[in-house]
Amino acid sequence: MDLFVILGEHQTMETERLILRPVSLNDTASLYEYASNIENTSHVYPTHLSTEETKEVIANYYLKAPLGKYGIVLKEENKLIGTIDLRIEPAHKRGEIGYVLNLNYAGKGYMTEAGLQLLHLAFDKLKLNQVKALHSTINPKSGQVMKRLGMKKIGVMPKNRIHKEKIVDDAIYVMTNTEYEEMKKAAH
Template sequence: MELLVTLGENQTLETDRLILRPVSLDDTESLYEYSSNIENTSHVFPTHLSKEETKEVIANYYLKSPLGKYGIVLKEEHKLIGTIDLRVDTEHKRGEIGYVLNLNYSKNGYMTEAGLEILSLAFDKLKLNQVNAMHSTINPKSGQVMERLGMKKIGVMPKNRIHKEKIVDDAIYVITNDEYKEMKKAAN
């Protein structure tokens, strides 16, 4: 439970260019902007067909249990440009991250910046042992983000899940608390 209290105390995080904060219904327009774009959602979740659907997703996913779920807000525009989650397994002190970014904002380092802040939360504050992430092998750009976060690919799980009526293989990436400390030390 101590981990959940720490997550509750860190519902808003800040980086140089971003604010990571809970998603609210006020974000419907921004979230719908990229969630209704099939290119943007092809690897993550079903494309939203209406703003009402986006509101339902916000209520049922982000508002129902908000701990570890962050909207990524670009400070200079005061606009939600994506989301990032840290799903914590309290029993084993590990986490899993997942993310999506509005493609109109890609290639600016925003997801790496948000991801590094989430890793700081995971290792510096929550004292987790490990953080993992996965992406379908047909989405290598997501793996590039994981590599920039210092995560190492540990393998591929063949035919791991069915996504949008296709069987997909998932690449699994991991970073441990020791690897994170070494990465941080090398950066300073």
């Protein structure tokens, strides 16, 4: 089956504490709450200077091509607390995970919970061979999430990209379908 059809069939997913669903303009205030905080955006994207800018990002990024892009909604507050993406390369049967979380909700395991759901989607539903994630080496907390997901660090790409006018090195983490199956067996 076409991988984008499968993504379309899984635009909303639920975990114990979270709902992963498409981001909408109704999420503007919640997304702006953390996208306007320089501490929250320093490693991901430009800090939003207005709710108008947040609306434009939602429309041009999340609404324009929604497949594989999820708002992370905390069930108990019915509030968007972050986003997580699974960008796939169908020709190579691989994907890449990226995420950002409102720092007010950090340290509670929400990103790990959302990430595990995306690995389930990637390996059990999409039948991908590999999923990678990367983080700049000046953002080790993101790497901690990758480790908790069971991903393995395979190296560092020096001077990999320019981010906010700085040249950054990226640590690369990977999980294969074989490693995912082993992780699932070990959990049972």
